[in-house]
Amino acid sequence: MEKIAYRPESLTKTPFTYCPGCLHGVAHRLVAEAIEEQGLTNKMTGVAPVGCSVFAYKFFNFDMAQAAHGRAPAVATGIKRARPDMHVFTYQGDGDLAAIGTAEIVHAANRGEQMSVFFVNNAIYGMTGGQMAPTTLPEMKTTTSPYGRKTDDIGFPIRVSELLATLVAPYYIERVSLLTPADILKAKKAVSKAIQYNKEGRGFTFVELISTCPTNWGIDPIKSRDWAKENMLPFFKVGCLRDKGVE
Amino acid sequence: MAPASVQEFADMASEAFDLADKYRNPVMILADGMLGQMMEPVEFKEPLSDAEIEAKGKQHDSWCICPNEDGEGKHHHEINSLEIDPLVLEKHVNDLYKKYDVITQNEIRYEEFNVSDDNEILCVAWGTASRIVKSAINELKKDGKSVGLIRPINVWPYPYEAVAKAIGPKVKKVYVFELNKGQMLDDVKIAVNGKVPVDFWGKVGGIVFTPAEIQAKLEACFKE
Numbered sequence: 001m002e003k004i005a006y007r008p009e010s011l012t013k014t015p016f017t018y019c020p021g022c023l024h025g026v027a028h029r030l031v032a033e034a035i036e037e038q039g040l041t042n043k044m045t046g047v048a049p050v051g052c053s054v055f056a057y058k059f060f061n062f063d064m065a066q067a068a069h070g071r072a073p074a075v076a077t078g079i080k081r082a083r084p085d086m087h088v089f090t091y092q093g094d095g096d097l098a099a100i101g102t103a104e105i106v107h108a109a110n111r112g113e114q115m116s117v118f119f120v121n122n123a124i125y126g127m128t129g130g131q132m133a134p135t136t137l138p139e140m141k142t143t144t145s146p147y148g149r150k151t152d153d154i155g156f157p158i159r160v161s162e163l164l165a166t167l168v169a170p171y172y173i174e175r176v177s178l179l180t181p182a183d184i185l186k187a188k189k190a191v192s193k194a195i196q197y198n199k200e201g202r203g204f205t206f207v208e209l210i211s212t213c214p215t216n217w218g219i220d221p222i223k224s225r226d227w228a229k230e231n232m233l234p235f236f237k238v239g240c241l242r243d244k245g246v247e
Numbered sequence: 248m249a250p251a252s253v254q255e256f257a258d259m260a261s262e263a264f265d266l267a268d269k270y271r272n273p274v275m276i277l278a279d280g281m282l283g284q285m286m287e288p289v290e291f292k293e294p295l296s297d298a299e300i301e302a303k304g305k306q307h308d309s310w311c312i313c314p315n316e317d318g319e320g321k322h323h324h325e326i327n328s329l330e331i332d333p334l335v336l337e338k339h340v341n342d343l344y345k346k347y348d349v350i351t352q353n354e355i356r357y358e359e360f361n362v363s364d365d366n367e368i369l370c371v372a373w374g375t376a377s378r379i380v381k382s383a384i385n386e387l388k389k390d391g392k393s394v395g396l397i398r399p400i401n402v403w404p405y406p407y408e409a410v411a412k413a414i415g416p417k418v419k420k421v422y423v424f425e426l427n428k429g430q431m432l433d434d435v436k437i438a439v440n441g442k443v444p445v446d447f448w449g450k451v452g453g454i455v456f457t458p459a460e461i462q463a464k465l466e467a468c469f470k471e
Contacts, residue, residue, distance in 0.1 A: 012323065042315035048327075057325045063312040066327035079312055082304075086314055 008032040021214040021221025034195040047072040049096035052126040070101020073108035089116040094135040095125040112169030116194040122211040130216030165241040171203035173242040177210040249373040253287035281375040357406040362395035372424040382458035410438035
């Protein structure tokens, strides 16, 4: 009998610690499958962020490091330079990457470091209690913007993928969504491409995955996907911003 | 680590990496504005060979991030400092403190300058301040006044015993000179443990005391 559904070898058996309806589990699986398909399980290492996905170091079935808030690209830089025989990725949320980690991600991308970055954007801080993030949408209510994000005061959300796409060095930048099964299949292609380029040593690859946070948005899992489609995707448009492999 | 010359500063830079690697512990070099801005001749040590570097890298293979293999040999190393389970965290913290004990045993470093049983004053100073104090001590020597100096080279682990032992039979005061408001003063007080009075003079804002000023401070002590 053909086995069509199984847990990838590159994930440990540790159960995920995510809330019901959270899409981190999907994102983990896509990354794990792509690593396995490229035959990189034994040569891969990852850097986990601070935030909901901090325990990513327990979930991926190879050596993992966990960095201080936002510093995953700096740690990954060190690992790759000390162990050029290995491949490295970071897995970061928007509270981690787009706020305190802004300097690290911009400079790692600008140096064209040999790493893949998987950036899960759900427009809010999750683990710390639903605070406003740099990616929070205009008028979106969070625990620290209870009347909605006021752009006069706080400014507009940062589009990290577009920001990085202004740099010369990055090899591949794409934004995908995890909101529907069809989107997830497309996301898988982008994640696989990033890992493939990583394997080939092409340079810095970055995939932003638009996700949800039913718990902190206060919207049930199904409706939160609809909410994200209506509100996040018009601002964070999916698409490939850079692919030197086809340019 | 607290360098007092540009040569020491340069030597400590590579040493700090080796110590950090050996103990898996951050190492800080406490330079000051004067050292950071002045020029002195420096001789760099011979760099390690590729083989030596490779051997150093391999000493941590049991836990560090490294390539994996299938089956029995498969490992899952985690590099992090986050432990959620209080029992695991307690063990982790206790293990860290065991490591600090080992560092304290192995890495106390200091310099004794003109320390003898004739000393009437013992100075404690580190970094640039220690060089100025040495000049003052040499001047006082010409007048037959005996002052000793302990210069901590590493300010952690601190040379408490060395400071305590250097308080000779004639010492009536321990004088701490620093280019700050007294960051090391409490350590000296712990070492002296009330045996003799401890005095302090510091300058801040990038103003550096002159040897003559230090000499005047010490001479005043002889008159007390």
